């Protein structure tokens with residue numbers, strides 16, 4: 380039984396989890412740092428406990444504080460969200476010890492899959508294809524260089540404990556190897572407290588394709604199809620979709636079965652994601668498994684009709700999955716764009732400030748998962764993601780059209796965001812063709828491509844919201860001129876360009 384869930388997270392994902400709990404009639408507890416005292420997740424929860432000062436190392440990452448908050452409020456289960464403690468095996472263990480249900484996989488599964496090398500070793504015997512390279516850590520630079528030569532350049536030096544796009548270095552030229560390796564090791568030590576690194580082949584122009592799985596505590600595992608997440612900056616996703624535009628039913632089955640095998644290799648239960656990179660023939664290799672709910676899980680929810688958080692809770696309660704693989708079907712197409720407080724014109728540098736204007740898009744096929752309200756500040760202490768904008772359509776084209784409409788309706792002022800960048804991507808022929816790779820941003824994006832469209836966007840938003848602009852025009856222009864202002868025709872041109 381689960382009687383009360385403490386959500387050990389903040390922002391959109393904390394709200395996301397609480398909403399499902401509420402639908403299931405389960406009360407929730409929020410934890411918060413001093414800077415989040417009036418945050419939406421705190422107001423939404425039935426109870427809330429302050430766990431410390433703003434820096435996450437003094438609040439959201441403190442296992443003891445969170446266990447104390449459970450005891451104080453009588454919460455008998457914890458949902459960790461993503462990031463923070465979600466992939467921390469010690470945290471899952473601490474919950475077990477305190478008789479609190481951890482809504483996630485077992486701590487041994489987290490431990491194995493949380494380490495990129497340990498996971499490679501675990502899946503090797505299950506027939507899962509691996510990225511060519513090492514499955515053991517290496518610290519000797521000369522020996523490592525030799526291995527890099529055997530694998531063949533370019534290679535990637537990776538921190539075994541890495542995550543969130545951090546702790547990876549590409550080496551194209553042997554003469555740079557020593558320096559990059561030294562940096563990789565020290566970065567791994569300082570960022571992850573573990574300096575193990577390994578080397579794998581750097582796959583030039585791959586696709587990132589991942590598979591959502593669900594497993595119960597009775598050995599049943601199913602796959603919920605793939606997500607394509609190749610649009611990345613800094614090895615981190617910005618646009619995701621399900622299904623992939625290029626995966627055929629036969630290839631889909633191969634991906635799905637490989638993912639289920641990865642899950643079997645660690646007796647996995649709960650929701651999890653198996654990440655692969657695929658070459659242009661869609662031959663694919665295992666990258667890592669994320670033992671948690673992912674940022675981009677909504678696109679899978681849209682196409683399967685499942686609520687993944689409810690499934691996680693039911694699995695944690697020991698229930699059997701209520702469906703088998705053959706019961707699952709793909710319905711339409713879904714896209715997600717991540718709205719980050721970042722400046723795409725300035726190397727995606729995080730931006731901070733106040734959301735002076737904040738107005739969400741609405742209408743058919745639109746879902747916004749966010750953790751902010753107008754007037755709120757984006758704190759500097761945490762991830763700069765403001766929101767996730769998700770669309771669902773009968774097919775990919777409709778999902779894209781909806782997304783482009785929604786981006787134009789989204790009104791954010793006071794802070795730079797990735798919205799204009801995302802719109803550029805969605806309008807690009809390579810994205811539309813489905814044949815894009817993780818190199819998309821590097822190959823096609825420069826800040827200049829954003830400039831020319833900004834005016835048209837402002838005009839559309841103003842028109843849609845019946846704002847000031849229209850009033851002003853009506854007082855100065857003849858109505859006939861007014862309906863086709865220069866800015867409006869700019870907008871139409873853009874829509875037709877696709």
Ligand code: ADP
Nearest residue numbers: 461462463540541542543544616673674675762
């Ligand atoms: P997803 O695979 O769900 O898209 P991301 O890679 O974008 O996840 O990471 C989700 C969140 O978790 C981000 O806030 C990221 O910074 C954080 N994160 C993921 N892995 C780690 C890690 N090992 N250490 C620190 N933060 C991490």
Ligand code: ADP
Nearest residue numbers: 535541542543544545580581582587614666817
């Ligand atoms: P993280 O734990 O930070 O998510 P991953 O191993 O999942 O790390 O890699 C993140 C991204 O880095 C991938 O989606 C891909 O774009 C790129 N990447 C990782 N390994 C390779 C590789 N061997 N070759 C090419 N790209 C890679």
Ligand code: MG
Nearest residue numbers: 543654666667
């Ligand atoms: Mg990853």
